Amino acid sequence: MDRLRKPETLLALGVIALGLLALYETTQIPVSPMYARVGPTAVAYVASALLIGLGGALLVQSASGRWVSAPQESEAEFDLRALGWLLLGLVLNVGLIGPLGFIPASMLLFACTARAFGSRRPLRDLLIGLILAAVAYFGFAGLLDINIGAGLLEGLI
Amino acid sequence: MDTLSLLAGGFAVALQPMNLLWALVGVTLGTAIGVLPGLGPALTIALLLPITFSVPATAAFILFAGIYYGAMYGGSTTSILLNTPGESASIVTALEGHKMARKGRAAAALATAAIGSFVAGTIGTLGLTFVAPPLVDFALRFGPADYFSLMVVAFVAVSAVLGASMLRGLTSLAFGILLGLVGIDLQTGQARFTLGLPELLDGINVIVVAVGLFAVGETLYLAARPKSGGSVIRLEGRAGMTKEDWQRSWKPWLRGSLLGFPFGALPAGGAEVPTLVSYFLEKKLSKKPEEFGHGAIEGVAGPEAANNASAAGVLVPMLALGLPTSATAAIMLSAFQSYGINPGPLLLQSQPELVWGLIASLYVGNVMLLILNLPLAGVWAKILTIPAPWLYGGILVFATIGTYGISQSWIDLVLLYLIGGVGYLMRRFDFPTAPAVIGMILGPFAEQEFRRAMTISAGDITTFVTRPLSLSLLIIAVLLLVVPLLLRLRSRTDHKA
Numbered sequence: 001m002d003r004l005r006k007p008e009t010l011l012a013l014g015v016i017a018l019g020l021l022a023l024y025e026t027t028q029i030p031v032s033p034m035y036a037r038v039g040p041t042a043v044a045y046v047a048s049a050l051l052i053g054l055g056g057a058l059l060v061q062s063a064s065g066r067w068v069s070a071p072q073e074s075e076a077e078f079d080l081r082a083l084g085w086l087l088l089g090l091v092l093n094v095g096l097i098g099p100l101g102f103i104p105a106s107m108l109l110f111a112c113t114a115r116a117f118g119s120r121r122p123l124r125d126l127l128i129g130l131i132l133a134a135v136a137y138f139g140f141a142g143l144l145d146i147n148i149g150a151g152l153l154e155g156l157i
Numbered sequence: 158m159d160t161l162s163l164l165a166g167g168f169a170v171a172l173q174p175m176n177l178l179w180a181l182v183g184v185t186l187g188t189a190i191g192v193l194p195g196l197g198p199a200l201t202i203a204l205l206l207p208i209t210f211s212v213p214a215t216a217a218f219i220l221f222a223g224i225y226y227g228a229m230y231g232g233s234t235t236s237i238l239l240n241t242p243g244e245s246a247s248i249v250t251a252l253e254g255h256k257m258a259r260k261g262r263a264a265a266a267l268a269t270a271a272i273g274s275f276v277a278g279t280i281g282t283l284g285l286t287f288v289a290p291p292l293v294d295f296a297l298r299f300g301p302a303d304y305f306s307l308m309v310v311a312f313v314a315v316s317a318v319l320g321a322s323m324l325r326g327l328t329s330l331a332f333g334i335l336l337g338l339v340g341i342d343l344q345t346g347q348a349r350f351t352l353g354l355p356e357l358l359d360g361i362n363v364i365v366v367a368v369g370l371f372a373v374g375e376t377l378y379l380a381a382r383p384k385s386g387g388s389v390i391r392l393e394g395r396a397g398m399t400k401e402d403w404q405r406s407w408k409p410w411l412r413g414s415l416l417g418f419p420f421g422a423l424p425a426g427g428a429e430v431p432t433l434v435s436y437f438l439e440k441k442l443s444k445k446p447e448e449f450g451h452g453a454i455e456g457v458a459g460p461e462a463a464n465n466a467s468a469a470g471v472l473v474p475m476l477a478l479g480l481p482t483s484a485t486a487a488i489m490l491s492a493f494q495s496y497g498i499n500p501g502p503l504l505l506q507s508q509p510e511l512v513w514g515l516i517a518s519l520y521v522g523n524v525m526l527l528i529l530n531l532p533l534a535g536v537w538a539k540i541l542t543i544p545a546p547w548l549y550g551g552i553l554v555f556a557t558i559g560t561y562g563i564s565q566s567w568i569d570l571v572l573l574y575l576i577g578g579v580g581y582l583m584r585r586f587d588f589p590t591a592p593a594v595i596g597m598i599l600g601p602f603a604e605q606e607f608r609r610a611m612t613i614s615a616g617d618i619t620t621f622v623t624r625p626l627s628l629s630l631l632i633i634a635v636l637l638l639v640v641p642l643l644l645r646l647r648s649r650t651d652h653k654a
Binding site: 007008011015018022025026029030031032038039040042043044047048050051054055057058061078079080082083085086089090093094097098102105106109110111113114115116117118119125128129132133136137 | 324325327328331332334335338342344345347348349350352373376377379380381382383544545546547549550551553554555557558561567570571574582586600603604607608611612616
């Protein structure tokens with residue numbers, strides 16, 4: 001049982017850590033004496049305290065074993081390989097969208113995600129990704145009148 | 158002016174050709190989004206928020222409202238044919254609806270869901286039409302302190318009352334409030350929680366949070382799980398509802414509508430509770446209770462009506478008070494902000510064309526949805542056959558456009574993925590996501606009212622308990638927190654005894 005409860009405990013500690021970080025950041029907000037009563041920090045302190053308190057309560061719950069995720073969650077196997085492909089796609093996307101532009105970066109993101117969800121035909125996925133990204137780029141961006149990073153490909157068309 | 162003439166003015170707006178077109182686009186898109194598992198109206202409206210920079214407010218809200226109503230219709234298709242509810246409120250529909258589909262009665266289940274949605278949507282919109290104006294008259298008397306306390310009630314109701322665990326709901330809310338604080342404090346000009354990054358001075362964009370939690374988080378969650386291929390039931394035959402089906406459906410439609418609307422209109426928005434209540438009510442009232450669990454049509458008709466009526470109900474506090482009680486309503490509220498429109502009780506007076514045009518377009522949209530869903534059920538069912546690899550690949554590509562398009566900053570993309578990671582954890586450990594979105598959007602409003610109230614009272618915090626209205630609201634909030642705890646404690650001691 002202890003092994004199964006461990007992720008919940010870690011998560012509770014994470015919530016407390018986030019609360020502590022928020023608390024530290026709140027103390028760094030300069031307060032002018034004019035606003036001393038209800039300045040920019042009042043609600044920030046409340047939010048930090050809430051996170052720390054709730055994280056503590058979650059910790060107690062997980063330690064006492066009253067917080068157990070649904071059985072299918074704790075028993076489900078974790079598909080690391082799929083998650084790896086997905087993360088690769090996300091990292092490539094962030095890294096390449098600047099230098100290469102939206103369409104090539106999205107094409108790779110699409111193909112990696114498809115792979116993560118079990119597709120075994122990367123070339124076909126790349127092609128579909130290219131078409132989808134192009135349609136999205138020219139359709140969606142035109143409709144919404146927003147500017148999405150233009151790169152080599154977008155400039156050519 | 159009385160309500161009816163205002164509504165007539167609203168129809169004059171809604172029936173303009175361009176607005177009819179926006180409504181049609183909205184309901185079509187909404188239905189498609191509702192059908193796709195894992196996509197919801199909150200995500201879709203968030204992705205379309207940039208449209209607020211290029212079209213008039215009325216058109217944008219008619220589009221958003223169409224998506225909102227359309228997704229409710231589409232969600233039932235997925236529950237019935239796939240047994241994987243397209244959105245959380247359709248879970249109950251899946252209970253009987255999927256059983257009916259397995260018996261070859263999918264067409265009848267889809268028909269009773271669509272007609273029930275139409276009946277409920279229309280009744281719910283009627284409710285909205287006549288409840289919102291008197292509520293506004295009442296709310297005009299609210300001072301900042303009362304408003305703050307009302308928001309506290311809404312916070313507690315959406316995070317502590319619904320969902321599996323009060324603690325997890327409140328944690329989600331606190332996380333959302335923290336996200337909402339990031340950026341420059343408008344009253345004092347101080348930067349808060351920006352971690353020294355200039356990109357965060359303007360605050361975290363709603364689009365990044367909604368898309369991160371709903372699209373990236375969901376995709377990560379589904380990718381990490383072992384794939385289980387759910388099979389879509391083919392929609393066969395033209396056989397719609399028989400005479401008996403009609404006889405067994407019409408009362409559940411009406412009961413579901415009457416049940417769903419008040420649940421949606423109360424600050425504790427959400428369709429999960431009324432759909433469940435409707436299910437058990439119909440089971441109790443049915444002449445053939447033995448059919449429940451094996452595909453009883455009442456079990457589809459009632460909950461589906463309750464679902465749609467509560468969706469209409471959620472718009473009551475949203476339009477009359479500026480109080481969002483679901484993730485979708487919260488995102489619509491942020492659209493008001495981007496037009497510089499102040500949501501709240503003055504909205505009906507200051508923007509009558511917008512509000513009444515929106516309400517009228519809900520009536521119009523419902524008729525469009527009935528026409529779209531009855532004969533075209535088969536077309537929507539086709540959407541379900543999109544293979545998962547392409548579906549989720551496409552979702553991430555659109556998530557990138559929505560986020561990168563705001564600022565062309567890769568920092569926003571990193572933020573999107575970080576929030577997606579949080580969304581994954583929330584999904585994995587069963588934390589509700591709606592409180593986070595509501596906390597993020599409503600939090601700054603609550604802070605503003607709090608500071609306003611404190612300024613009026615010259616820093617005297619007792620203003621919140623000396624004003625009768627504010628005090629009663631705070632007592633309600635405390636009761637909402639304490640009563641479930643006491644009930645749980647009591648059942649535990651009973652258990653031991």
